[in-house]
Amino acid sequence: ASPCPGPGLGCPPLRNVSGAQYVGSGYTKAVYRVRLPGGAAVALKAVDFSGHDLGSCVREFGARRGCYRLAAHKLLKEMVLLERLRHPNVLQLYGYCYQDSEDIPDTLTTITELGAPVEMIQLLQTSWEDRFRICLSLGRLLHHLAHSPLGSVTLLDFRPRQFVLVDGELKVTDLDDARVEETPCASSTDCILEFPARNFTLPCSAQGWCEGMNEKRNLYNAYRFFFTYLLPHSAPSSLRPLLDSIVNATGELTWGVDETLSQLEKVLHLFKSGQYLQNSSASSSAEYQRLPDSTIPREDYRCWPSYHHGSCLLSVFNLAEAVDVCESHAQCRAFVLTNQTTWTGRKLVFFKTGWSQVVPDPNKITYVRTSG
Numbered sequence: 001a002s003p004c005p006g007p008g009l010g011c012p013p014l015r016n017v018s019g020a021q022y023v024g025s026g027y028t029k030a031v032y033r034v035r036l037p038g039g040a041a042v043a044l045k046a047v048d049f050s051g052h053d054l055g056s057c058v059r060e061f062g063a064r065r066g067c068y069r070l071a072a073h074k075l076l077k078e079m080v081l082l083e084r085l086r087h088p089n090v091l092q093l094y095g096y097c098y099q100d101s102e103d104i105p106d107t108l109t110t111i112t113e114l115g116a117p118v119e120m121i122q123l124l125q126t127s128w129e130d131r132f133r134i135c136l137s138l139g140r141l142l143h144h145l146a147h148s149p150l151g152s153v154t155l156l157d158f159r160p161r162q163f164v165l166v167d168g169e170l171k172v173t174d175l176d177d178a179r180v181e182e183t184p185c186a187s188s189t190d191c192i193l194e195f196p197a198r199n200f201t202l203p204c205s206a207q208g209w210c211e212g213m214n215e216k217r218n219l220y221n222a223y224r225f226f227f228t229y230l231l232p233h234s235a236p237s238s239l240r241p242l243l244d245s246i247v248n249a250t251g252e253l254t255w256g257v258d259e260t261l262s263q264l265e266k267v268l269h270l271f272k273s274g275q276y277l278q279n280s281s282a283s284s285s286a287e288y289q290r291l292p293d294s295t296i297p298r299e300d301y302r303c304w305p306s307y308h309h310g311s312c313l314l315s316v317f318n319l320a321e322a323v324d325v326c327e328s329h330a331q332c333r334a335f336v337l338t339n340q341t342t343w344t345g346r347k348l349v350f351f352k353t354g355w356s357q358v359v360p361d362p363n364k365i366t367y368v369r370t371s372g
């Protein structure tokens with residue numbers, strides 16, 4: 001709800017931040033969540049003075065300032081890349097500040113959009129629609145990286161922890177290990193893409209570069225860390241063949257990033273337009289009575305994967321799908337259509353065990369099962 005900070009933030013707003021909270025750290029950098037004077041929450045990233053990178057350099061060379069500069073180079077590189085690679089699935093850079101800190105002059109702090117770390121276990125418990133959003137975000141990001149103004153960018157360190165979620169969208173945050181140069185080669189034996197579970201040999205182009213190696217490295221990583229877990233599991237059954245083909249083709253690297261994205265966009269279209277429902281059994285003998293401007297305050301049951309803990313809140317394309325869902329749940333006797341929608345525009349619906357108490361609510365419509 002807080003206003004978004006404008007671009008080009010510098011040092012002044014950092015002097016009056018409030019509620020600083022440690023978010024996380026890696027090898028080199030530490031991240032803090034702070035509130036700016038205007039109320040917006042942002043992430044501040046700086047070299048971690050107690051981090052592994054700085055610590056091991058100081059132990060080896062005993063040169064604190066020099067070691068700081070070496071580590072800060074990674075943060076600087078990341079900042080430049082965030083700026084040059086601007087995209088909805090690249091974390092937004094709001095600004096930066098150079099200031100003296102401890103005994104080191106001109107330490108760098110970057111100010112970016114705040115995200116939430118990607119927790120795989122948590123993602124596996126969310127709806128297919130939300131998991132698909134993450135895979136589509138990733139597909140769009142990889143397409144952007146493959147066709148970026150800098151050339152085809154590959155993420156050498158590609159793990160879920162390099163990404164964060166911002167309002168359900170996946171965004172890359174850690175870009176210090178990004179590389180643009182393709183691998184030079186004399187023959188295809190120089191073009192081996194190695195992963196822990198398998199290797200791929202790519203062609204060596206006439207110009208002496210391993211063809212598509214950067215984008216394929218990203219793609220296989222997307223497959224092994226994200227697609228294989230998030231795409232097929234509990235998807236609408238009519239979309240399964242298409243989703244399986246995306247998982248298989250990325251796992252075998254038979255498609256490039258362009259084809260992968262176009263297939264992901266096709267899934268989005270089929271899902272958003274309701275075409276995936278074509279073969280579903282909309283023909284139910286049950287009848288439902290419509291009670292406009294009303295809701296059922298209690299009589300909840302739990303279902304999976306509900307958007308709400310303790311009640312059954314699911315998204316549907318239309319009324320027919322809501323009826324189908326209610327018919328498929330043994331406890332369901334009624335449902336309440338809300339005016340809230342998901343990121344694809346689907347309506348959120350509460351499913352209920354009964355309708356002994358119906359109360360007025362101008363933003364909802366109740367449907368009660370009357371026969372069948």
Ligand SMILES: Nc1ncnc2c1ncn2[C@@H]1O[C@H](COP(=O)(O)OP(=O)(O)OP(=O)(O)O)[C@@H](O)[C@H]1O
Pocket residue numbers: 023024025026027028029030031043091112113114115116117118157161162164173174176
């Ligand atoms: N904008 C952000 N919002 C919320 N959390 C973030 C943000 N940026 C980074 N993080 C979290 O902070 C952690 C450390 O950040 P980052 O990955 O940039 O540091 P690093 O030292 O480069 O780590 P690594 O050792 O993985 O390379 C990340 O794992 C991520 O979970």
